[in-house]
Amino acid sequence: MSLRHAVLGLLAEMDGSSGYDLMRMFEVSLANVWGATQSQLYGELAKLTADGFIEVVEEGPRGRKAYGVTAAGREELRRWLTETAPKAVRRDEVLLRVFFLGLVTPEQREEYLRGRAAELAERQAGIEAVEEAVSWGEDDLSRYGRLVMEYGKRFMAMRREWMEWALRELEDPPTSAR
Amino acid sequence: MSLRHAVLGLLAEMDGSSGYDLMRMFEVSLANVWGATQSQLYGELAKLTADGFIEVVEEGPRGRKAYGVTAAGREELRRWLTETAPKAVRRDEVLLRVFFLGLVTPEQREEYLRGRAAELAERQAGIEAVEEAVSWGEDDLSRYGRLVMEYGKRFMAMRREWMEWALRELEDPPTSAR
DNA sequence: CAAGACATGTAAGAAGTTACATGATTGG
DNA sequence: CCAATCATGTAACTTCTTACATGTCTTG
Structure with missing residues (x-):
């Protein structure tokens, strides 16, 4: 479930981003370490919201939703970073x-x-x-x-x-x- | 659909292997380039058989099935190797x-x-x-x-x-x- | 005769891909 | 005003993971 944490982490560092913003971020900076499609991203944002890890902090033009990480989200991120081990997927x-x-x-x-x-x-x-x-x-x-x-x-x-x-x-x- | 081709390739080089044999092969030699679980492997063998790319060439003790690559399977493997481009999955x-x-x-x-x-x-x-x-x-x-x-x-x-x-x-x- | 290796499968669910679908705003 | 960019979503399908389930043969 790393996509979840990639989104959470990105959002923690760039509060107030929209799905679209995150998508570009995935393309330029995260592309080499964790790919995500647009479809996956929006889906994950919805799930993270449902789980209370992020929330819509502002609605802008064109239906833009700016997200922010909640306290629970920050805690989840910390837990992931410090209490779980990364698993090396070996697929090339x-x-x-x-x-x-x-x-x-x-x-x-x-x-x-x-x-x-x-x-x-x-x-x-x-x-x-x-x-x-x-x-x-x-x-x-x-x-x-x-x-x-x-x-x-x-x-x-x-x-x-x-x-x-x-x-x-x-x-x-x-x-x-x- | 690379698991399919990994199985096909392995079988092409080691004709007469069983699912169990292939599984060990995945563990020792392919582990670093393409992981597969036992569950996935048996499922893929069934699909490859249904698609006519491999066939059971012999049945041994304990329900062992030895597989062989068919002509269609060999052609598919060749096609994959020479006519399709590998896609670099970047996930670390x-x-x-x-x-x-x-x-x-x-x-x-x-x-x-x-x-x-x-x-x-x-x-x-x-x-x-x-x-x-x-x-x-x-x-x-x-x-x-x-x-x-x-x-x-x-x-x-x-x-x-x-x-x-x-x-x-x-x-x-x-x-x-x- | 028991333990370990051999051997195959199924089911449920999570994650990922591809394609479709729609619409608003802005800058030239 | 029109093209590009911004913006979000859904549906169908494939792939992968985890757990369960079962049974056979060989060797000491």
Whole structure:
């Protein structure tokens, strides 16, 4: 139930946001760590309201609802952060496919890895664009967002290096039984 | 629908496996790239059979069913590998929480990062145990499994380094506005 | 003969995806 | 005035998780 806490956390740091505001936040800053669709977000806002963790603090034009975290919501967030352990979900379709690369031709293997490397380069460019666009302040979200951003950079660099290594490995296999 | 293809791929490389066999395979070799529960696996086997992608090739003791991939299954696998693009799911609860580290005390922040680092060390030990236990041959699964294993090692090393960096960063913040 | 491994399944519910559906406000 | 952006929601479907349920074979 992490989407719930992602919403709660975001709202705790940006009180008075609307679903639409949060959606953009998910797109730019949270995209790399926890994705959410618009549909999911609005649904979760409704559930959080029903559960008393957030409330509508203001209604604006176009039906805009600004939400705020309640005391119960803050407590829930604290509980989540300090009393529950994150579970590592290990699901990576890119790597899953590497497992089965023996089922295609050598050309397709190489094409695959090169394609993924290209995607990575795109994402790297994307993260750098965000880094420049965002005005990094001294608020908590900026402070910890920077840590996450640095992680993203290291992650992508690591993957790229691995892909280059894997390509070399395919070219020149280290056979013990040549 | 990647679980489907994970099962199909595994079965393509290990024809005649049972649900139980595949389950263990998921636990040891696929655990880091695509997790699956027992329940999901048996369900998927039933669906794959209904769709004609796999078939029961033999029935053994204790109700054991050995499956084999059909021609249609092989074609589906090939199609998936060569004609569809993997989608990068970006969901990492460990990093999500880093985003909200401003909501807890400095002690809790440090405790959090140290705790994750400890978990990582455990996983690293686990992967090394698997590496030693598995008899790496020259078959495809071994060949490409080794690539994935190397990725896992690099991934964990990267995370560990990042955590150490983040801990230093928290201790001694790089404030532009001191 | 008992414990442990082998072996398969079902059911209920939570979470996530995709597509549809609608309408208001604002800036050029 | 029209296009873009703001803004919220619903419905159908798929996928994933957790828990329950049952029974067989092998080995010491």
